Amino acid sequence: MSEHELRVSKIRDGTVIDHVEGGQALNVLAILGIDGSEGFGVSVGMNVPSDRLGRKDIVKVEERELSQSEVDVLSLIAPEATINIVRDFEVVEKNRVTRPDSVTGVLSCPNRNCITNANEPVDTRFDVVADGVRCDYCSTILRADIADHIDV
Amino acid sequence: MRQDHLITATQLSRDDIEAVLDRAREVADDPAAYAGRHAGRVLALCFFEPSTRTRMSFDSAAKRLGIDTIGMGDVDSSSVSKGESLSDTVRVIEGYADALVLRHPSEGAATLAAEHVSVPVVNAGDGAGQHPSQTLLDLHTIRENHGLDDLTIGIMGDLKYGRTVHSLAAALTEFDANQHFISPESLRLPRSVRFDLHETGAQVREHTDLEDVLDELDVLYVTRIQKERFPDENEYHRVAGEYQIDAETLEAASDDLTVMHPLPRVDEIAPDVDETDHATYFEQAHNGIPVRMALLDTLLENAEAAEGVEVDR
Numbered sequence: 001m002s003e004h005e006l007r008v009s010k011i012r013d014g015t016v017i018d019h020v021e022g023g024q025a026l027n028v029l030a031i032l033g034i035d036g037s038e039g040f041g042v043s044v045g046m047n048v049p050s051d052r053l054g055r056k057d058i059v060k061v062e063e064r065e066l067s068q069s070e071v072d073v074l075s076l077i078a079p080e081a082t083i084n085i086v087r088d089f090e091v092v093e094k095n096r097v098t099r100p101d102s103v104t105g106v107l108s109c110p111n112r113n114c115i116t117n118a119n120e121p122v123d124t125r126f127d128v129v130a131d132g133v134r135c136d137y138c139s140t141i142l143r144a145d146i147a148d149h150i151d152v
Numbered sequence: 153m154r155q156d157h158l159i160t161a162t163q164l165s166r167d168d169i170e171a172v173l174d175r176a177r178e179v180a181d182d183p184a185a186y187a188g189r190h191a192g193r194v195l196a197l198c199f200f201e202p203s204t205r206t207r208m209s210f211d212s213a214a215k216r217l218g219i220d221t222i223g224m225g226d227v228d229s230s231s232v233s234k235g236e237s238l239s240d241t242v243r244v245i246e247g248y249a250d251a252l253v254l255r256h257p258s259e260g261a262a263t264l265a266a267e268h269v270s271v272p273v274v275n276a277g278d279g280a281g282q283h284p285s286q287t288l289l290d291l292h293t294i295r296e297n298h299g300l301d302d303l304t305i306g307i308m309g310d311l312k313y314g315r316t317v318h319s320l321a322a323a324l325t326e327f328d329a330n331q332h333f334i335s336p337e338s339l340r341l342p343r344s345v346r347f348d349l350h351e352t353g354a355q356v357r358e359h360t361d362l363e364d365v366l367d368e369l370d371v372l373y374v375t376r377i378q379k380e381r382f383p384d385e386n387e388y389h390r391v392a393g394e395y396q397i398d399a400e401t402l403e404a405a406s407d408d409l410t411v412m413h414p415l416p417r418v419d420e421i422a423p424d425v426d427e428t429d430h431a432t433y434f435e436q437a438h439n440g441i442p443v444r445m446a447l448l449d450t451l452l453e454n455a456e457a458a459e460g461v462e463v464d465r
Contacts, residue, residue, distance in 0.1 A: 113279050115260040120237050122264055129347070137260025138281060139160075139344040 011041070014062040016084040017074070022047050024077050025057035030150045031073055031106050032066065040064050053080060072100040076133065077147045102127050107142070108151045114138040153450050156458070157266045157273040161284040161319035162348060166326040173292050175446035183216065186445060190452055191218035196249035198242070200227055200256045205415060205437060206276050210253050213444035222248060239268050246271050251451060272451040280313040286414055287319035289443040290373070293436040297410045298370050301328040306365055308334040309375030309395055309420060311341045316414040317375055318345050325352040332369070334359045336391045339381065363404070371410045374420050398422035402430055412436050
């Protein structure tokens with residue numbers, strides 16, 4: 001994408017999450033637990049033209065470098081995402097997301113009868129399986145509809 | 153079995169299962185050798201849902217080992233009705249008992265409980281999840297009547313919500329068993345159970361009609377189809393009627409067919425089957441005693457070993 005098309009300005013320091021599937025940017029922020037109250041700058045570009053994805057979303061988080069384990073959970077909804085760590089306007093690190101073994105506290109279990117939906121003081125925990133995630137408590141498998149069950 | 157808890161049947165290896173069943177056989181052969189073995193121990197029977205046979209069976213098994221049992225009484229009159237979480241309840245009860253048996257209406261309740269306590273937890277049924285101690289007594293019954301390998305078994309009825317089915321299907325993957333699942337379309341095995349069966353490469357087939365497979369079976373495991381699973385009563389009667397068996401149905405079966413049921417039955421097995429050589433469900437229920445004695449003995453022994461307690465026997 002050329003400079004004049006760039007709708008969101010460059011950041012000095014922080015993390016740029018690029019190549020997010022169109023429409024998933026707010027879910028990315030929800031998964032990362034970022035809601036703006038933390039005080040750092042957050043920019044979101046949605047449905048930006050992309051050669052690779054057709055339309056993509058971009059999320060830029062200033063003054064915060066996200067760790068690999070923090071971003072790996074994004075692989076569930078944005079498997080194509082790239083993570084750029086920026087320092088002084090330069091990309092110093094560029095990584096792809098990799099699928100984690102498990103995801104804790106991010107998703108809610110779709111099974112209404114699961115103990116994690118019964119007002120217990122417990123974080124949900126899902127194992128990542130071949131084509132989805134699986135509740136560690138009730139074994140329910142969640143596939144294409146993962147984004148609908150992000151705990152916000 | 154080197155387990156601290158018994159939460160799901162999927163956690164059990166063939167060796168784990170055979171170790172408990174071998175011990176159950178010893179208990180059945182010589183109950184006196186086990187009498188009073190765990191005197192002074194206390195077992196908490198935490199039943200958040202009504203139960204007759206599972207609760208009485210654990211109670212009786214415990215007492216035969218010399219274990220005292222304590223219960224929660226009626227859930228409506230306990231702290232649960234005051235809104236206490238399960239996590240808090242089991243942490244309190246842990247201080248009163250050396251092991252917990254838990255029946256709860258929510259799936260995953262026993263997993264959660266086991267995370268909060270250090271005494272052994274036995275899942276005695278969690279919603280539509282698992283019922284692994286029932287599975288051990290089912291396996292014991294199959295083993296004593298037929299053997300667990302080279303087995304062709306039909307599991308029929310409510311496969312979607314039937315926790316005894318989910319546990320049994322998982323445990324049978326440890327053996328050389330062909331599993332046939334017979335149910336109405338709306339009550340097929342849930343995705344999670346089919347996923348596990350597929351992962352283990354188990355030999356599994358699904359049917360809507362018992363006739364398709366009856367003559368091949370060594371064991372027919374029947375479960376109850378519950379009225380509340382259907383939107384209206386007519387639909388229930390129409391569907392449930394297709395999954396009832398009587399002595400005439402079984403004329404097409406092998407003479408050696410073993411018919412099992414976790415009980416209670418309503419009308420899915422007609423009383424005239426009781427008079428045939430196929431009927432094994434009362435023997436199966438009675439097997440709850442030696443199997444649960446063997447299970448409690450094993451778990452308490454494991455807990456004692458973990459504590460470094462010298463056990464003199």
